[in-house]
Amino acid sequence: MIDYELGDKVAVITGGASGIGRACAHAMARSGADVSIWDLDQDAIDDTLKELARYGHRTHGVVVDVADSAAVDQAMADVVATLGRVDIAVCNAGIGGEASPSGDYSDEGWHQVIGINLDGVFFTQRAAIRAMRESGGGSIVNMASILGQVGFPTASAYTAAKHGVVGMTQVAAWEHAADGIRVNSVGPAFIRTPLLTKHLDEATLDALAAQHALGRIGAPEEVAELVTWLASDAASFATGTYYPIDGGFLAK
Ligand SMILES: NC(=O)c1ccc[n+]([C@@H]2O[C@H](COP(=O)([O-])OP(=O)(O)OC[C@H]3O[C@@H](n4cnc5c(N)ncnc54)[C@H](O)[C@@H]3O)[C@@H](O)[C@H]2O)c1
Numbered sequence: 159m160i161d162y163e164l165g166d167k168v169a170v171i172t173g174g175a176s177g178i179g180r181a182c183a184h185a186m187a188r189s190g191a192d193v194s195i196w197d198l199d200q201d202a203i204d205d206t207l208k209e210l211a212r213y214g215h216r217t218h219g220v221v222v223d224v225a226d227s228a229a230v231d232q233a234m235a236d237v238v239a240t241l242g243r244v245d246i247a248v249c250n251a252g253i254g255g256e257a258s259p260s261g262d263y264s265d266e267g268w269h270q271v272i273g274i275n276l277d278g279v280f281f282t283q284r285a286a287i288r289a290m291r292e293s294g295g296g297s298i299v300n301m302a303s304i305l306g307q308v309g310f311p312t313a314s315a316y317t318a319a320k321h322g323v324v325g326m327t328q329v330a331a332w333e334h335a336a337d338g339i340r341v342n343s344v345g346p347a348f349i350r351t352p353l354l355t356k357h358l359d360e361a362t363l364d365a366l367a368a369q370h371a372l373g374r375i376g377a378p379e380e381v382a383e384l385v386t387w388l389a390s391d392a393a394s395f396a397t398g399t400y401y402p403i404d405g406g407f408l409a410k
Contacts, residue, residue, distance in 0.1 A: 159383070162390035165190035168241045169389065170234070172224050172282050173251030175202035177351030178301065178385075181378035182248050183210060185386040191246065192216040194237045198223060216241060224251045224278030234285035243293040246389040247286035249279040250301040252319075254353050257312040268315045275319035280326055283341070287334055295338020297389045300327045302343040304404050320345075324400045331398030340397040342388045347404035348375040371406020 162185075169186045173179035174195025187193045187210045194217070195210075197203050203219035210217045218240050222233040237244055252275045256267030279300050290296035305313060306320035327343040334341065348354060348366045354375070355363070367374045384403050387393050402408055 159185070159188070159379075160387075162186075162189040162386050162392060164246070164386075164390060167191045167245040167389075168194070168237070168243050169246035169248065170194045170196065170237055170244055170282075170286065171248040171250060172196045172222075172278070173301075174248075175199065175206045175219075177353060178346065178349060178378045178381050179248065179250045180206050180209075181382035182250065182385050184213075185379070185382040186246065186389065187213040187215055187217070189386060189390070190215060192218070192241050194218040194220065194241060196220050196222045196224070196233055196251065224249075224282055225273040227277075227281040227284075230278075230281040230285050234282075234289050238289055238292075244286055244289040245293070245296045247282060247290075247296070247298045248301070248385055248389070249282040249286070249298065250385075251278055251282075252301060252353075254313075254357065255316055259312060260314045263314055271315035272319055275316060276322045279319075279323050283326065283330060287330065287337070287339060290339050291334075291337050296340075297393070298327075298330070298339065298341040299385050299388045300341070300343040302327075302345045302400060304345050304347045304402060304407055306343065306345050306400060307402065307408065327400065328398050335397060340388075340393070342393075342396055342398070343400045344381065344385055344388070345400055345402040345404065346376060346381045347402075347407035349378055349381060350375050351378055369407055370404065371409055374405065376403070376405055
C-alpha cells in the first residue's frame with residue numbers, strides 16, 4: 159500500500175460507510191487526509207468513523223441521500239463549515255437495483271437506479287466543483303463500472319447510469335480544468351462488497367470470478383488504491399479519463 163501524501167487535503171466520499179467507499183476512506187485517512195463520509199445510515203457512518211479514528215486525522219460524517227440535490231448541497235456546506243475546504247470528492251454512492259430484462263424493467267426500478275447512480279453522482283460532482291472553485295481546485299473521482307463501457311443482461315438502468323457517469327466526467331474535465339479541477343472515472347469489475355454479497359450466493363460469485371482473467375473478483379481495497387492515486391497530486395496529468403480496474407474482465 160502506497161502513501162499518497164494527502165496530508166493537506168479534505169476528502170468527501172459518498173457511500174463511504176460500506177464496500178469500496180469505506181476502503182477509499184481508509185486509504186485516504188491512512189495517507190493523511192481529513193475525511194468526510196456521506197451515507198444513508200447513521201450507525202454505519204459511526205462504525206466507519208470509529209475505524210478511521212486510528213489514523214489520527216479529522217473525520218466527519220453526514221446522513222445524506224445523494225439523489226436529493228438540496229441535501230447534497232447542504233452536506234457540502236457542512237463539510238466546508240466543519241473541515242474548512244474540499245479538495246477531493248469521490249462520488250461513489252450507488253446501488254445494484256432491479257435486475258430484469260429491458261422489456262420487463264419497471265418505471266420505479268429505472269428511476270431509482272438513475273436517481274442514485276446518475277443524478278446522485280451529478281449532484282455531488284456539481285456541489286464539489288462549486289466548493290473546489292472557492293479553494294483553488296481539486297480532484298473528483300466518479301465511480302463508474304465496467305458497465306460504463308459494456309452491457310450486462312438485466313442491468314439496463316445500471317448500465318445506462320454508469321455510461322452516463324463516464325460521459326459527464328469527460329465533460330466536467332474540459333469545463334473545469336481552468337479552475338484547477340481534475341475529474342476522472344473509475345470502472346471496477348466485480349468487487350466483493352455487500353452490493354454483491356447481499357444478493358448473490360457463493361456459487362454465483364464463483365461463476366462471476368471465472369469471467370475475470372485473474373480468476374477472482376476484486377477486493378474493495380484494490381479499487382481504493384486507484385481512486386486514491388487519482389485523488390492525489392501524483393495524478394497531476396490525469397483528467398477526463400475512464401480507468402477500468404477489472405482483473406482482465408474487459409480484455410477478452
Ligand atoms: N461491488 C461491485 O462489484 C461494483 C462494481 C463496479 C462498480 N461498483 C460501484 O461502486 C460503488 C460502491 O458500491 P459498493 O460495491 O461498495 O456497494 P456497497 O453497497 O458496499 O456500498 C454502497 C454504499 O452507498 C450507500 N448508498 C446507497 N444509496 C445511497 C444514497 N442514495 N445516498 C447515499 N448513500 C447511498 C450505501 O448505503 C452503501 O453504504 C457503487 O457506485 C457501485 O455501483 C461496484
